[in-house]
Amino acid sequence: MSGSVSIAILVAAVVSAGYLAWKSAARKNNIPPGPRRWPLIGSVLEIPQKCQWETFSKWAETYGSIVYVDALGQPMIIINSAKVANELLDKRGSIYADRPSLAMATLAAVTNSFAVQSYNESWRQQRQMFAQEFSPSAVRQYYPLQETEARKLVHGLIDDPSTLARQTQLRIGAIIIRIAYGHCVTGGNDPFLTAGLTAMEIFGKSTTPGVWAVDFLPMLRYIPSWLPGSEFLQIAKQWRKIVMGAAWDPYLWCKKNLATGTVLLPNFCAQYLAAEDGKMSEEQEEKLVWAALSVFGGGLDTASSMQNTSSILTFFLAMILNPSVQRKAQEEIDRVIGPDRLPVIQDRASLPYVRALMAEVFRWHPAVPLGIARALTQDDIYDGMHLPKGSVVIPNAWHMLHDPEAYPNPMEFDPNRYKGLDSEMAKVTDISFGFGRRACPGKYFAEGTFFAVVSTVLATCEILPIRDTEGNAILPDISYTSGTNS
Numbered sequence: 001m002s003g004s005v006s007i008a009i010l011v012a013a014v015v016s017a018g019y020l021a022w023k024s025a026a027r028k029n030n031i032p033p034g035p036r037r038w039p040l041i042g043s044v045l046e047i048p049q050k051c052q053w054e055t056f057s058k059w060a061e062t063y064g065s066i067v068y069v070d071a072l073g074q075p076m077i078i079i080n081s082a083k084v085a086n087e088l089l090d091k092r093g094s095i096y097a098d099r100p101s102l103a104m105a106t107l108a109a110v111t112n113s114f115a116v117q118s119y120n121e122s123w124r125q126q127r128q129m130f131a132q133e134f135s136p137s138a139v140r141q142y143y144p145l146q147e148t149e150a151r152k153l154v155h156g157l158i159d160d161p162s163t164l165a166r167q168t169q170l171r172i173g174a175i176i177i178r179i180a181y182g183h184c185v186t187g188g189n190d191p192f193l194t195a196g197l198t199a200m201e202i203f204g205k206s207t208t209p210g211v212w213a214v215d216f217l218p219m220l221r222y223i224p225s226w227l228p229g230s231e232f233l234q235i236a237k238q239w240r241k242i243v244m245g246a247a248w249d250p251y252l253w254c255k256k257n258l259a260t261g262t263v264l265l266p267n268f269c270a271q272y273l274a275a276e277d278g279k280m281s282e283e284q285e286e287k288l289v290w291a292a293l294s295v296f297g298g299g300l301d302t303a304s305s306m307q308n309t310s311s312i313l314t315f316f317l318a319m320i321l322n323p324s325v326q327r328k329a330q331e332e333i334d335r336v337i338g339p340d341r342l343p344v345i346q347d348r349a350s351l352p353y354v355r356a357l358m359a360e361v362f363r364w365h366p367a368v369p370l371g372i373a374r375a376l377t378q379d380d381i382y383d384g385m386h387l388p389k390g391s392v393v394i395p396n397a398w399h400m401l402h403d404p405e406a407y408p409n410p411m412e413f414d415p416n417r418y419k420g421l422d423s424e425m426a427k428v429t430d431i432s433f434g435f436g437r438r439a440c441p442g443k444y445f446a447e448g449t450f451f452a453v454v455s456t457v458l459a460t461c462e463i464l465p466i467r468d469t470e471g472n473a474i475l476p477d478i479s480y481t482s483g484t485n486s
Contacts, residue, residue: 032077032385034068035059042070049211051480053369053398056080060399066385072216075391077376082400082427085435088382089374089395093436098375100392103221104212107236109243110203112290116372119437126291131441133268133295139445141266142179143345143452149175150452151342154460164316169197172308175449180295181250182258182267192250196296199246202239207372247293268295295442308449310367315454317476318361318413319463325415326463329357333459343455345448352422354455356415358447359425362401362432364413365480369398371434400431 035046047069048055056078059067065081079085089096098119105111114126132138149171156167166188173193174185185193206212214220214232225233254269263270272288273280280288319326332353337343348355374393379386402410406427407417418424429447433440440446457463465473 029386029388030384031075031388032066032068033063034070034078035063037070041072042074044071044216047071052208053396056370056394056396057399057402060396066382066387072213074216075388077387077391077393078396079393080396080399082403082406082431084382085395085400085431088380088393089435089438092380095377095380096374096393097437098377100215100373100375101218102207102212102373103214103218104232104236105203105206107214107221107233108202108206108239109247110206110239112243112247113203113294114291115203115294116207119377122287126287126294127441129272129287129291130294133271134442134445136444139448142175142445143448145178146175146449146452147342147344147456150449150456153453154456157457157461165313168309168312169193171453172312172449173197176296177250178264178267180268180292181254182263182265182270183250183253184264192246192253195242195246195249196293199243199293200296202243206236206239246296247289251289251292268292308446308453311361311450312453314365314367315357315361315450315457316463317478318364320465320476321478322413325357325413326458329354329415329458330462333455337459343459345452347455348451351455352420353415354451354458355422356418356420356425358450358454359418359428360413360415361450363407363428364401364411365478366397366401366432368432369396371395371397372438374438395435397431401428 035043037043046055056067057080059078060080065079065084067078067080069076069078079088099111099116102111102116105116110116114123114130117123117126152174153167153171156163156171170185170188170193173190173196177183177185177190177192177196181192183192188194212232220230221233223230223233251269254263254267255273257263258270258273269288269292272284276284332351333343336350337347343351371394374395376387376389376391376393379389381387401407404410429443433443433446465475467473
């Protein structure tokens, strides 16, 4: 027998013995079921790079509501049930409120944002700043701005319907930058807008679980940049420069121009700068800068809140594919609001079908299908299963909102499924906006913006598919991007 064959047999025997030993230990520890695991690498090869929620949902059919995945030694817990998510992330929130150490996001400076910060005093201070500004009572001051930008969106789409995605980003971005920094966005090439949008794209790419090897093997961040496989270091360096600029440039503009009258009031940064008479400590200023960027991200594309941009585009898609739903919502607006004025955000209470339509958008294709991963800070036991300390915990919101037991025919867009009950709609938004201590503090603001756009569009437009030269409707594909934000 050749030496190479002997070595191969020896390696196979060692691997086999290690696997059997690991399997025995796993059974003894009673960890949740999950995809097949191998020594050293675990189940890392089973984790897809794209649309992970689809694979995780298939695993739910095989392994149940809690799935255990070993990724290069890093335990991951995937929650596919709203009931389990409420039990763990809400009722036991103190030990599920942390964020995992995401090396790629850290290298890209994304973890400075409170959305992915560790559960510590700095995070609590930033969240408090955010929550005060976007409480149910505080957001009312921004209703006129949200309504105005919704009407500008309609004007832009009437002029050129092909600009839907660009117009949506522009109008939502204008709202967020105005309330965060007091800056008036006049066009799609505004540097604060373009930098912020790029930063949000980086956020989504750098925080997606299972994509970056450095997240599982943090020592890779110290390898020389000339080694093969180190390309992620150059990517992170470029991303970091963009994220830092997106955070600091609009803040410094606001600080510099606050006394000149150029800055529009009220706005998030100006409120705190005025309270401190512009003389903030470095620590205070650092917190304000990243809290303000979280305002931008929360309104546009971070997973800490329902992404307004994605939800609005999903709304248009749903209306094209479901014209009967569109007509019923328009009939309600015509009946309740009448022909003499446009809807305003304060009309929400009198438009139950429009509210149900909004909830169905959130459910049908959630903008943040996997939320942002949590970190379990101590060992836990649930339903007899051992959940180990240090696990990355992923709430699969997409599966929770497509559970056929809770939502029959889940791929069908049907606002009637809520029977007009706000309690049923709230079950959707509770999942969509996150759980426990990491639930989105910008929920009320996001819902206001979304309602302003949806109601204004339905009151003034008919959303139709384009047609080919023979007059046949060309229906769009249902296709979504991958990443933390979809």
